[in-house]
Amino acid sequence: MNHQSADAEVARPRRRVSNVDESRAVIISAAAECFMRKGLDKATIDDIADEVGSTKGRVYHHFRSKNAIFFAVYRRAMELCFEAVEPVFASDSPAAQRLEGMAHAHAMVMMEHLPFQRGIRSGVEMYLHGSTTAAERETLTELIGIRDEYERLFRRVLEDGVADATLEVDDVPIVGRAILGALNGLTDWYRPRTGESGAEREAIARSLTRTVLNGVVRR
Amino acid sequence: MNHQSADAEVARPRRRVSNVDESRAVIISAAAECFMRKGLDKATIDDIADEVGSTKGRVYHHFRSKNAIFFAVYRRAMELCFEAVEPVFASDSPAAQRLEGMAHAHAMVMMEHLPFQRGIRSGVEMYLHGSTTAAERETLTELIGIRDEYERLFRRVLEDGVADATLEVDDVPIVGRAILGALNGLTDWYRPRTGESGAEREAIARSLTRTVLNGVVRR
DNA sequence: ACCAACAACATACCGAGCAGTATCTTGTCA
DNA sequence: TGACAAGATACTGCTCGGTATGTTGTTGGT
Structure with missing residues (x-):
């Protein structure tokens, strides 16, 4: 079934990318907030995670470092x-x-x-x-x-x-x-x-x- | 002996204070240099000590923290x-x-x-x-x-x-x-x-x- | 309808770097 | 010469970036 597009293997939607970008954006905003409050060095990854009500795991899933x-x-x-x-x-x-x-x-x-x-x-x-x-x-x-x-x-x-x-x-x-x-x-x-x-x-x-x-x- | 002042126990010269102040001043300048080069957080006490050709001991002898x-x-x-x-x-x-x-x-x-x-x-x-x-x-x-x-x-x-x-x-x-x-x-x-x-x-x-x-x- | 497979997290852990401390050595005064 | 300042050496404890691994929800293929 599911023959919406005959054989379009190319350019497949690959999940809701918008959600990914949004998650990144949320983290980025939280990071900006933390950097402002505590300074770039003193703000920890855990601080950023706390700011979004999450854990380190989420942050490092989206960012290398x-x-x-x-x-x-x-x-x-x-x-x-x-x-x-x-x-x-x-x-x-x-x-x-x-x-x-x-x-x-x-x-x-x-x-x-x-x-x-x-x-x-x-x-x-x-x-x-x-x-x-x-x-x-x-x-x-x-x-x-x-x-x-x-x-x-x-x-x-x-x-x-x-x-x-x-x-x-x-x-x-x-x-x-x-x-x-x-x-x-x-x-x-x-x-x-x-x-x-x-x-x-x-x-x-x-x-x-x-x-x-x-x-x-x-x- | 040492009767320059009859019984002046008060206000005794207490070593060469100038030397102390100079040592402090040298450390302060070195610290300023390090803070500028590496930033306040990333500059370590050892960096400052190195800058004056000394060790941590000297720095902590003059400064609490x-x-x-x-x-x-x-x-x-x-x-x-x-x-x-x-x-x-x-x-x-x-x-x-x-x-x-x-x-x-x-x-x-x-x-x-x-x-x-x-x-x-x-x-x-x-x-x-x-x-x-x-x-x-x-x-x-x-x-x-x-x-x-x-x-x-x-x-x-x-x-x-x-x-x-x-x-x-x-x-x-x-x-x-x-x-x-x-x-x-x-x-x-x-x-x-x-x-x-x-x-x-x-x-x-x-x-x-x-x-x-x-x-x-x-x- | 079921199940791999993978994304999107959470949890647990490690190790390096570094502020601070405790102790030891030496030069310099009275 | 003893006492203390000035500084060196050695050590510790903890924070925090990064990793390794576990868990869950969603999806696309059949």
Whole structure:
């Protein structure tokens, strides 16, 4: 019976893959939460398992190692950044406006996905401190590449701003890092208030964006 | 004999204390270096001992625990910041000029004492992640207080700027954090070049300072 | 309808790395 | 010269990443 498809041995559904991805995603979120609360090193695999109400077995069924989990968190964090910022970057407004939108979007992502964004800070650490296997180091290099690509979005809009005369930048790389530094600092001091904070976050993002765009000197 | 002071049993010199302090200072510097290279958690006591060409015994002779070493590094880091920035803050120029000097000085400290300054980032982490003894937590609270006091220097100069109309700030705390975030980001990306870099550092500090003061929008 | 077979976990265990300690040695003072 | 600081050596106990193995539910073939 079961002749829905005559002889389609190829591309067989192979269980509900969606469920697998979801299970992975749940673990990744739990890991991000743990990394934020206890730090990358002090968070244990058991902590992550507890967070999802499970045991080590489940975690290691989906991930090779603790580093592999961290890489997944890192990757997701960068995805969230790109999803929010790249559309603004790709729009066709003057550079100054695009930069404003990008800074605002970046700030919002920082606040709304705090656990993920805090995780990636520690990631740069690990990259420098070595002590990973060859395969892991390869993955890390790739992830660092993604981050560099993201930073490049900000540098390019700065260059565009010099070109269309809406921005004034003496040293594009350094200024780019200054802007991202000001925004990334959110992960150090921002903590979500209990209760509604959507509008509050908007206000914070606006203040930060204003500062990086206009500075503080009265004109 | 030894009647330099008739019967001064009190306040006896008690060996060469300077030597003790120096030994401590050497360990603290070595620890800062290790914390920077391998991260706070992955740096071991043996690493620190190796860095000074010694053994664990020496380290534990001067420090109760690994956390105690970290606290010393943190404290020294804050001292370096205050020594550089507070004189500028206390000068009697217009607020805009003082802020410029403070930002520049802070940036220079970040670069010139990179190991120390990187260490204190992880410190905030620890504070949040608990897992310290009661005594340690008390010390940590004190250190966090020092850091807050330091941040307050920047907030106060911002307020002064609003008062003397040289600065334009909508939200002092947030803008203060934005500025410090932009400058502290140095610890994430600045690495000392081999060879002379004093002038290079000045240039970086100037670009950062210009950006936080004037922003990037062309006027 | 039944049963391999495999995925998706749980349980039990191991061993390395490392903070902390206990003890021993030596140089340096009074 | 004895007493203590300064440091070296040797050892321990525990945490935690990783593994090996056991259990169960689901599925696809017959």
